[in-house]
Amino acid sequence: MRRIPLARLFIGAALGGLLAAAPARAADDAKLPKVEWSFAGPFGTYDLASAQRGFLIYQQVCSNCHSMNQLYYRNLEGIGLSEEQIKAVAASVQVPGGVDDNGQPIQRPGRPADHFRAPFPNDQAARAANGGALPPDQSVLELAREGGADYLYALMVGYADPPADMKMQPGMMYNKYFPGHQIAMPQPLQDGSVQYTDGTKPTLEQEAKDVVTFLAWAAEPELVERKQMGVKIILFLLLLTGLTYAVKRKLWSDVH
Amino acid sequence: MRSVSDGPFPHEWLLAGGAEGAAAARGHVWTVATRRNQPRPGFEDMMATSLSASDHGVSSPHGEGTSKRDFLKLVTGAAALVGTGAIVWPLIDSMNPSQDVLALGSVEVNLEPIQAGMGITVLWRGKPIFVRHRTEKEIKEAEDVSLSALSDPETDAARVKAGHTQWIIVVGICTHLGCVPLGNKPSDPRGEWGGWFCPCHGSQYDTSGRVRHGPAPANLPVPPYAFQTDTKIKIG
Amino acid sequence: MVGLHKSEFKNPLVRWIDTRLPVFTMMQNEYGSFPTPRNFNYFWNFGALAMVAMMIMIITGIFLAMNYVPNTALAFDSVERIMRDVNYGWLIRYVHMNGASMFFIVVYIHIFRGLYYGSYKTPRELLWMLGVVILLLMMMTAFMGYVLPWGQMSYWGATVITNLFSAFPIVGKSIVTWLWGGFSVDNPTLNRFFSLHYLLPFVIVAVVFLHVAALHITGSNNPLGIEPKGPQDTLPFHPYYTVKDSVGICVFLIVYAALVFFAPNFLGNPDNYIPANPMVTPAEIVPEWYLLPYYAILRSVPNKLGGVLMMFGSILVLFVLPWLDTSPVRSARFRPIFRQLVLLLVIDVIVLGDVGAHRPEGWWVVVGRLATTYYFLFFLVLLPVVGKLERPLKLPDSISKPVLGGGGPLPGGAPAKPMEKA
Numbered sequence: 001m002r003r004i005p006l007a008r009l010f011i012g013a014a015l016g017g018l019l020a021a022a023p024a025r026a027a028d029d030a031k032l033p034k035v036e037w038s039f040a041g042p043f044g045t046y047d048l049a050s051a052q053r054g055f056l057i058y059q060q061v062c063s064n065c066h067s068m069n070q071l072y073y074r075n076l077e078g079i080g081l082s083e084e085q086i087k088a089v090a091a092s093v094q095v096p097g098g099v100d101d102n103g104q105p106i107q108r109p110g111r112p113a114d115h116f117r118a119p120f121p122n123d124q125a126a127r128a129a130n131g132g133a134l135p136p137d138q139s140v141l142e143l144a145r146e147g148g149a150d151y152l153y154a155l156m157v158g159y160a161d162p163p164a165d166m167k168m169q170p171g172m173m174y175n176k177y178f179p180g181h182q183i184a185m186p187q188p189l190q191d192g193s194v195q196y197t198d199g200t201k202p203t204l205e206q207e208a209k210d211v212v213t214f215l216a217w218a219a220e221p222e223l224v225e226r227k228q229m230g231v232k233i234i235l236f237l238l239l240l241t242g243l244t245y246a247v248k249r250k251l252w253s254d255v256h
Numbered sequence: 257m258r259s260v261s262d263g264p265f266p267h268e269w270l271l272a273g274g275a276e277g278a279a280a281a282r283g284h285v286w287t288v289a290t291r292r293n294q295p296r297p298g299f300e301d302m303m304a305t306s307l308s309a310s311d312h313g314v315s316s317p318h319g320e321g322t323s324k325r326d327f328l329k330l331v332t333g334a335a336a337l338v339g340t341g342a343i344v345w346p347l348i349d350s351m352n353p354s355q356d357v358l359a360l361g362s363v364e365v366n367l368e369p370i371q372a373g374m375g376i377t378v379l380w381r382g383k384p385i386f387v388r389h390r391t392e393k394e395i396k397e398a399e400d401v402s403l404s405a406l407s408d409p410e411t412d413a414a415r416v417k418a419g420h421t422q423w424i425i426v427v428g429i430c431t432h433l434g435c436v437p438l439g440n441k442p443s444d445p446r447g448e449w450g451g452w453f454c455p456c457h458g459s460q461y462d463t464s465g466r467v468r469h470g471p472a473p474a475n476l477p478v479p480p481y482a483f484q485t486d487t488k489i490k491i492g
Numbered sequence: 493m494v495g496l497h498k499s500e501f502k503n504p505l506v507r508w509i510d511t512r513l514p515v516f517t518m519m520q521n522e523y524g525s526f527p528t529p530r531n532f533n534y535f536w537n538f539g540a541l542a543m544v545a546m547m548i549m550i551i552t553g554i555f556l557a558m559n560y561v562p563n564t565a566l567a568f569d570s571v572e573r574i575m576r577d578v579n580y581g582w583l584i585r586y587v588h589m590n591g592a593s594m595f596f597i598v599v600y601i602h603i604f605r606g607l608y609y610g611s612y613k614t615p616r617e618l619l620w621m622l623g624v625v626i627l628l629l630m631m632m633t634a635f636m637g638y639v640l641p642w643g644q645m646s647y648w649g650a651t652v653i654t655n656l657f658s659a660f661p662i663v664g665k666s667i668v669t670w671l672w673g674g675f676s677v678d679n680p681t682l683n684r685f686f687s688l689h690y691l692l693p694f695v696i697v698a699v700v701f702l703h704v705a706a707l708h709i710t711g712s713n714n715p716l717g718i719e720p721k722g723p724q725d726t727l728p729f730h731p732y733y734t735v736k737d738s739v740g741i742c743v744f745l746i747v748y749a750a751l752v753f754f755a756p757n758f759l760g761n762p763d764n765y766i767p768a769n770p771m772v773t774p775a776e777i778v779p780e781w782y783l784l785p786y787y788a789i790l791r792s793v794p795n796k797l798g799g800v801l802m803m804f805g806s807i808l809v810l811f812v813l814p815w816l817d818t819s820p821v822r823s824a825r826f827r828p829i830f831r832q833l834v835l836l837l838v839i840d841v842i843v844l845g846d847v848g849a850h851r852p853e854g855w856w857v858v859v860g861r862l863a864t865t866y867y868f869l870f871f872l873v874l875l876p877v878v879g880k881l882e883r884p885l886k887l888p889d890s891i892s893k894p895v896l897g898g899g900g901p902l903p904g905g906a907p908a909k910p911m912e913k914a
Contacts, residue, residue, distance in 0.1 A: 042754050070572045136766070139572070143757060144765035179775070219765075222575070222582040229583075230753020237749060241742035248735045255530060255727065348670075351684065357674045377771065382676035384771055432796065434655040435648070435773040454773075458853070473796045 054214025537740030610822030717822025818879030
């Protein structure tokens with residue numbers, strides 16, 4: 001019979017097509033360093049301590065230039081902050097609070113239901129403060145870059161002196177992993193950029209890992225729930241497939 | 257297998273007779289009985305009857321009456337068609353640009369801060385407009401090209417305003433598939449001809465915005481604009 | 493009483509309805525006792541799978557529309573709100589997003605099945621053509637749906653694809669302005685795309701209904717490509733094929749779930765998580781994977797109008813396929829040359845997909861042009877010629893008879909067990 005090889009060839013071809021058509025996720029030049037992420041794999045969950053350290057870095061470093069407009073302070077529950085902690089974090093910033101009785105805009109302390117405060121009121125202000133470059137919003141940055149978490153980590157640790165033969169534009173930094181290697185963002189993290197309260201040593205690698213874990217959580221807060229649900233659903237479907245196939249075999253036994 | 261003759265559906269009135277033949281020929285489906293349990297006219301018979309009634313049955317069996325009636329039918333049909341068109345047109349036209357979109361008419365640009373060799377991008381009707389201050393060398397390059405070297409031949413003089421040849425103003429949308437070419441900022445790649453380079457499919461434009469290489473079929477279009485003073489233009 | 497349908501159902505309520513509106517009898521005839529060739533392989537699951545995928549898309553889409561806002565200022569944020577704040581919103585959106593891919597995978601295999609086993613040949617030409625209409629409608633729907641999240645790829649994909657119409661002489665520009673409702677892809681465009689994205693699936697449902705109705709007039713083709721000669725060649729659809737389709741649906745759902753729960757963005761483009769920006773073109777604009785082969789054909793032609801015509805032609809050629817193939821034999825099993833050519837076509841289309849995902853530079857251009865050439869060569873030259881020249885293998889006498897006298901997959905001449913009318 002020719003059926004089997006045909007079916008195999010076809011399935012192979014279909015899978016091959018799927019893989020070929022999937023966007024190539026690796027950056028073209030430098031190979032991204034491999035990092036063991038707590039949230040990788042079908043059973044991965046976020047390392048909450050790491051995500052909390054990453055949030056600290058966001059607060060002290062990233063948020064000076066980068067917004068995270070999709071997030072609310074209340075979301076921080078997702079990385080294990082208590083209600084009191086969240087209230088304190090929110091209250092530490094001033095947010096626009098509508099207008100007063102004279103119609104003048106006022107500021108008030110943030111509440112858990114507020115969006116993360118953006119460092120700049122609009123894109124033009126952000127550009128003006130950053131030499132013409134716009135710091136991208138970080139809410140879904142982990143999903144918006146080829147390579148995802150690996151790429152963001154590589155970017156954090158990829159600053160170096162430019163090769164001698166490379167002409168750098170004024171105000172640009174050299175980064176091994178940035179497409180084109182010229183990035184407007186100065187190196188954001190060094191050894192000891194922040195002081196961790198939990199005793200973790202703030203090396204560059206540790207900081208990069210923590211902040212990327214935080215950004216990954218920010219981009220896909222549903223990831224843990226999703227994967228856990230997925231495991232259950234696939235187990236259920238395997239059982240159902242087995243049962244259905246058994247019924248099918250039984251029903252067809254008098255035909256074959 | 258269920259045979260046709262004891263089919264469950266002895267109701268030819270419910271299902272059009274047209275399916276009957278095909279279904280019966282295949283021996284199953286769409287459910288029609290071949291047995292008619294009463295002398296009821298089939299669908300096709302009824303159609304035939306009604307057609308013949310309208311054609312001949314009323315009064316005059318003469319050819320003249322028939323052709324007059326045919327003409328009347330034609331006119332009526334045409335009128336109905338025009339009427340339908342009149343109803344459909346407002347719907348079609350509602351998808352064209354609305355008044356508020358059309359009203360976003362014009363933009364004024366101050367040229368003073370633009371250094372020679374630099375360009376800026378302004379937004380006009382949702383489209384980026386490149387305003388570029390050309391250097392003497394760039395102007396000369398643009399003017400010296402022979403028309404035979406161009407796939408969309410146009411002189412540089414036709415694309416700039418006389419007396420203001422240092423300013424080239426074009427719609428910054430690649431004529432291939434609508435991407436925004438690079439080249440306004442000095443750090444951008446400008447392609448081999450020093451104008452603009454489209455990152456999507458590699459089209460290259462010269463310092464007059466004319467296509468020189470790549471899949472783009474036409475030059476970057478020049479938007480309608482006028483110099484209000486030597487350093488101020490109004491686009492649109 | 494005159495005019496009432498004689499129902500065979502016993503349940504009084506069912507019977508009451510059925511005598512007045514024989515929908516139960518119809519279901520029984522079309523999906524119960526409907527005589528179906530007994531030798532289907534699992535490729536015949538994919539019609540049912542497409543139906544399941546379509547229903548999942550419509551249901552999830554209706555719920556997404558309850559929270560989506562078709563406005564350029566709000567669309568991106570409203571999708572993020574669905575992902576973050578709406579209960580199970582992430583699930584509904586990921587099911588919908590990956591459902592498009594699953595729908596296309598299933599439909600492409602379904603089309604391949606029709607191609608390989610000659611299901612488009614007389615008397616099933618119209619059935620096939622309705623299928624091509626469904627494919628076209630699906631592509632339009634998917635394209636407009638991809639625009640809705642208003643990311644960078646949404647915006648630039650919409651710009652590139654709508655700009656294709658500007659290739660037509662004289663009226664091209666007006667058509668594009670009309671499609672946009674403005675002078676660029678903007679809020680009016682997003683609004684109408686949302687409206688049409690909601691409408692078109694129901695048009696698809698209507699055409700699917702015609703597709704199935706036409707199928708039930710001609711009956712199904714089968715892997716041998718010969719018509720059933722009598723009851724011994726067929727089985728009632730229920731329970732034999734309902735249960736076989738169910739097995740396929742379960743496997744389909746496992747693949748689907750793996751994608752949704754463990755790699756929901758695998759087939760997507762990272763750029764679509766960047767909000768649309770009319771002033772910045774992404775370095776590379778690529779459509780979703782299921783449109784890549786057509787995109788490759790478009791870019792393989794150096795002339796803009798030519799590329800557009802070839803791209804549309806690559807689908808329109810499917811409409812006339814029944815008349816291009818001159819061979820009276822349906823199944824590729826009995827057509828050795830055609831079999832090789834059609835398998836090569838599958839590889840060719842996959843190669844085109846790969847070419848479409850890459851920048852048209854260097855040898856990708858050459859490969860793209862060769863693959864495009866073969867695509868059209870297959871339909872326009874090889875099919876008509878091979879049909880005349882090829883010597884088909886000997887066809888079996890009937891589905892239930894042993895294939896070519898040897899031991900076939902089915903016991904020769906075994907009469908089908910008479911089935912109860914369930």
